[in-house]
Amino acid sequence: MARPVHICVCCGGGIFTTTVVTEEIEKLLKSKKIPYQVSPHKITEIPNLTEADIIVATGKTQAANKNGAPVLIGLPMFTGVGKEEFSQKLLDTIHEVVGD
């Protein structure tokens, strides 16, 4: 069985969008029975998030993670626009990163 995937959700202030996006991601992963850990952060923390398997940011950022964790733009989870595509992309990335 795959180990839990650790997803760090990052936005500007770490409050509104992070909270809603985190909730949507948790719903998705629960429905697919994927073990996970999700934590909220600010976009400024992206380079140093050593615990992250995947980083979901709510806005474009040049920041790259020191460990090479992929950074996805998760705004669709907040707005609902393009949510299906993003959900699929997230699932594919999880599969790549954690295996199955």
Next chain:
Amino acid sequence: MSELKMKTNEELILLRQTFRDSAQAIGTLANLAKGQGLVEDLYIERIQQRELEYPTGLEMPVPLAIPHIADGCNQPFVSIATLEKPVAFKSMDRSGDDVMVKIIFLFGILDPKSQLAVLRRFAAAFADKEAVERLLAAERPADLLRELNQILEGLLSIG
């Protein structure tokens, strides 16, 4: 567990406003909140800074902006302005694009986890073109509030 409800009232609702720019719009609403003791000066300063660094314009079916922070906030609240003339806000996706916003929701959020229910309803409402258009069409603050509370399924504390 007691959850501090998100507060609003007619005095926090401005209709058919004309603002020079997003900073003036944010400043005006933030001052309304300060006048009611909902925020301190720290909020006034930080909310402008935040918008510069992490803008909150959203290109939804009805373009809108959701400036929000926790700093200097005493109580969770929402203050709303509908605009006579759209005002440019930078997009939240940080592409540098302008969003010509027609309605602004200014929030003070203390503990997002305890506000999760109402924040989620807001997020869903933002994507609902008809719901936002009903808010835009309100002729009086009381009407907008009634519409909003319906959309949010009674989760606001009005008064």
